[in-house]
Amino acid sequence: MASTKEIQKRINSIQDTMKITRAMYMMSSMKLRKAKQKLEDTEPFFIGTQVGIAENLAHFPDIRHIYFDNRIEDEQEVKKRRGFIVFTGDKGMAGAYNHNAIKLAEERVANLSRDEYQLFVVGEVGRAYFKNNGYNVDESFVFSSNNPSMHRARLIAEYMIDLYNREELDHIDVIYTKMLNSVTEETCVERLLPLKTHKFLKEQAKEITEDVEGTSKAALELKEGTKHVHSISSYELEAIQNGGDSWYPFYPSLKTVLEKLVHNHFTGFIYGAMVECFASEENARMMAMQSATDNAEAILHELSIEFNRVRQAQITQEITEVIGGAKALKKKKKSKR
C-alpha cells in the first residue's frame, strides 16, 4: 500500500488537472453557444445555397462545360486528380472529433497513389498529422478553423476553384463534420465540383420514384445521406420532381449564371461547413472535458477513501506501537522490583 504522502501527491495532481479540464469545459461551452448562434444564423443560407444549386441544376440544359463532368478531355483522361478539403480543429483535446475526420480522409485516399490526390487541410491538427505521415498535402493551403469568417471561406473557395479551372484537380470533395444534435455528430463527404449533370439527376430521380420499396441503389444512397459523393441529395430529388424539365431563361447568360452559381455555392458551402465544424469541435471538446472532469472526480473519490484508510492504518499502528512500548516498560519496572 502506498504511503499517505504518495496518495496526497496524486490527489493534488488530479485536482490540478481537474481545474484545467473544468476551465476548458467552461471555455468551450461559451464558444459553443457562440458557434450555435452562428450556425442558426447561417442555416437558411447554407440550406438555401444547396437548394438553389439543386433547382438550377434541374433546369440547366445538357451542355459541355468545365464545371460539369463532361469535358472533352474526360474521355481521354485516364488519371483523375482528386482534391479533398478536410476540416479538422486547430487544437486537440476534442474527443474523437479530429480523429473521425482524419480517419474518413484516410479511407478516401487509401487506394490512391500520391499523384492521384491532394489534401487541403483546414486546421492545425489535421495538417500536422497528414504532413507527418507522408500524405500529399498542399503546403501553401494554410487556414485556421477557429472563428469561421466569410472572408476565409471566400479565400478557400477562390483558391480551390482556381486550381479546378487550371485543371490541376478533376474532383473536389469536402470532408466535414456535421452537428446533428447536441450529442451526435457525423462526418460527411460532399462533392462540390464537378456539378452533377441534368441527365444524371434525372436518371437517379427516375430510379428512386419508380421503385416503391426503396431498395434500389440510388434510393438506398439517398437514405444513407451524405456518405456517397455520387448519390443525389433530397434537395436535388425535390427540384427534379418539381418540374425539372421545363427550361427557363437565365439572365444575363447561362455561362455567367453558372459561374456565379459555382462560386456562390462553393463559398456558401465552405462557410457553412466551417461553421458546422466549429460548432462540432467545441461540442466535442465540451463533452470530452465533461467526461474528463467526471473521471477525475471518480478517481478523487476513490483516492480519498484509500487515503483515509491508509491514515487510519498508520494511526492504529502507531497506537499499538506506543501501547506495546509502554507494556514492555511496565514489565521491566515490575521485574526490577
Next chain:
Amino acid sequence: MASLFHLKIVACDRVFYDGETEILIFPGVDGEMAIMNHHEVFTGVVEVGEIRFKLSDGSWQHAIISDGLVTVYPDGSTKILAYSCEKPEEIDTFRAQEALERAREQMQQKQSRIEYEISNANMARAMARLKGASQRK
C-alpha cells in the same frame, strides 16, 4: 397599387427579409432590373450594389447587397441569395472606409489573379456600403 408578391432575401448570417413586396429593383450585370408580380420564371445574377423594394405600406426599403443570385419561382415568389445584405443605417462607415483603403492598397501591389479578384470584389463591396450609407444622410 400593383399586386404584391413574396420576397425572401437570405444573407449568410441571417434572413434579411421575408415578406410581401410590390416591386423589387436590383443591380444586374448591365444596369438595374425590376421585378414585379407575375414575372417570368428565371434565374439571374445580382451585382454588388443597392437594392430597393416597395413594402405593402408604400414605403421603400433600401439595402446594400453583395453579389448573389435571384430566382423567380412559378408562383411569382422571388428569392435572393447573397453573401451579405444590410440596411443603410446598419453599415459601419468607419469599417467600410477602412476596408476600402485596405483593398486599394492591395490593388496597387503586384498580385496573383485570385488575389486581384478578391481585392476587386472587396473594393466593390466597400464602395457600395459607403454609397448606401452616405445617401441616407
